[in-house]
Every structure is written in structure tokens, then in C-alpha cells.
Amino acid sequence: QKEVEQNSGPLSVPEGAIASLNCTYSDRGSQSFFWYRQYSGKSPELIMFIYSNGDKEDGRFTAQLNKASQYVSLLIRDSQPSDSATYLCAVNDPGGYQKVTFGTGTKLQVIP
Amino acid sequence: NAGVMQNPRHLVRRRGQEARLRCSPMKGHSHVYWYRQLPEEGLKFMVYLQKENIIDESGMPKERFSAEFPKEGPSILRIQQVVRGDSAAYFCASSPPGGPTQYFGPGTRLLVL
Numbered sequence: 001q002k003e004v005e006q007n008s009g010p011l012s013v014p015e016g017a018i019a020s021l022n023c024t025y026s027d028r029g030s031q032s033f034f035w036y037r038q039y040s041g042k043s044p045e046l047i048m049f050i051y052s053n054g055d056k057e058d059g060r061f062t063a064q065l066n067k068a069s070q071y072v073s074l075l076i077r078d079s080q081p082s083d084s085a086t087y088l089c090a091v092n093d094p095g096g097y098q099k100v101t102f103g104t105g106t107k108l109q110v111i112p
Numbered sequence: 113n114a115g116v117m118q119n120p121r122h123l124v125r126r127r128g129q130e131a132r133l134r135c136s137p138m139k140g141h142s143h144v145y146w147y148r149q150l151p152e153e154g155l156k157f158m159v160y161l162q163k164e165n166i167i168d169e170s171g172m173p174k175e176r177f178s179a180e181f182p183k184e185g186p187s188i189l190r191i192q193q194v195v196r197g198d199s200a201a202y203f204c205a206s207s208p209p210g211g212p213t214q215y216f217g218p219g220t221r222l223l224v225l
Contacts, residue, residue, distance in 0.1 A: 032212050043203055043216040044155070088155065090214075098143050098212040099168055104154035 002027045004091050006103035014111050019076040021106050023089030026070070032092040033065055033072045034100065039085045048074065079110045114139065116206050116217035117186075124223045131191040131198070133220045137206030143167075144187040145205045145214060146179060155203065161187060194224045 003026040013019045021035075032051055036044035050056045050063040050072065062075040072091075076083055086105040093099045117136040125131050137144050146158040157171040161181035172179065176194075181187040191198055201221050205214035 034213065036216075043219045044205075046213065046215060049213060092212040098207050099145070099157070099160050100212050100214060102147075102155045102157070 002091075002093055002101045004089055004101050004103040006087075006089050006106045008104060009107040010109050011106055012109045012111055013079050015079060015081060017079050019079045019083065019108055019110070021074040021076075021087050021089075021108065023072045023074075023091075023103055024070055025072070025089075025091040025101075027091070027094060028067075028070065029094035030091045031094060032100070033063070034090040035061075035063060035074045036088040036090060036102075037085045038088060038105065044088055076108075079108075081110045081112050084108055084110045116141075116204060116215055118204050118217035118220050120220060121218060122221045122223070124225060125194050126225050127195055128193050131194050131222055133189040133191075133202050133204075133222070134186040135189070135204030135206075135217060136186040137204075138208075138215055140208055141206035141215075142209050143207045144181050145207070146187075146189050147203045147205065149201045149203060149219075151200075158189070191222075194222075196224045198222060199224045 005024050035048040037047050038044045048063040050065045056063045060077045064073045086107045088105045089103040090100040119134050144161045147155045149155050159172050159179045160168040176192045178190045201219045203219045204217045207214045
């Protein structure tokens, strides 16, 4: 059973701080990793994807991947109240199909 | 370029009725996925389809639920004889032929009275 695990939170950070969201996965063969943001009552929105070990930066967001430790994280710099949402980690199933497995998400609260 | 489209956005059904949810993938996308989300819970995978084929239906309840993605037209998720426990948000996502990146539609909120 493929697993993607996230701390459900809520993770509370003050406005302007760095928010760090973490995700671990069970299948060593996974190659593609995604972060989605979901506001309450809305659909998930893709914000980052990463395929290679190391860091990938996009604006205030940085995704970090460590395949040896089976760990992927998302850093949000200069957190804003508008970043308050649930962040979903998703990992591809390496069985030859294009299916991904989602974590249950971490709820982030940015306190003004 | 239009995104993933779902309709209806809201659907109210009485117990025992049928619900039909439709999903049109992004242009150029040939893979469709259906997920269910209960309030304050995570996304639950239901089914993965390509045109005219069900690739993985491991998340579909064994009874009352079915899905199709015909050669022409949208993908349909069909729930027969709905019960109150079927009340949830149903999301469709699509991905291109070359990779697993999924893009979500706005969802259909189903309420069973």
C-alpha cells in the first residue's frame, strides 16, 4: 500500500515568517512530487512540482526533495494571511501508470 | 485555454435518485481522475480513466458507482440510488499523455436529502 504522510496541523505561523510543510512517502520508486494548495470550499490548485533531488524555487515557494530519505518539503517565505489553506503533497505511483497518491494535507494558518 | 470543466457545480438529490456528474478535461489531456472529498477530510481516489478505458477503479465503491470516459464527450461519474453518505465534493482532474501532473476542475458538490 503506497503511503504519503503529512502532519494534519494546523501549523500556525506569524505573518512574514517562513512556513515549512513536510511530507514523507513510502515508495522508493516514485519520481514525481507535487504540492497543491486547497482553500476551504475550493478545488486543489497545483503550485509546485519537483522531480530531482535538491531545491526548486518559484517566487516565495521552495520545494525540497530528498529521495534517499523519501522526504519532500515546501517552504513558503514571507508568509501572508492569503497563504492560509490546506497544502496537499502528491507522489506518483511508479507502476507505469499516471496515477498519483495524495497525502491528507497540512492546514496552514498565517496569523496577521 | 479552458481548464478542467465540471458540471453541475451543485447537485441536490433525494435518497434513491441517481446523480450524474460530468467532467471535460483540459484540451489535449487524455487522462481523467475522479476523487471524493468529505468535509474536513482528504481527497480519496476513486477511478482513473483514459478514453474508452478504465485504468484503475480501486477506489470505487463496489455498488452503485460507475464511471466512463467515452470516445466523444465528457467523462461521467454515475451514482445510482444515492444515500446521505454520498454527500460530498466530487473533483475531477486531468493530465496530459506525457506525465502525471494533474489539474483539477472546480468540483461538484452533491447534497443528498
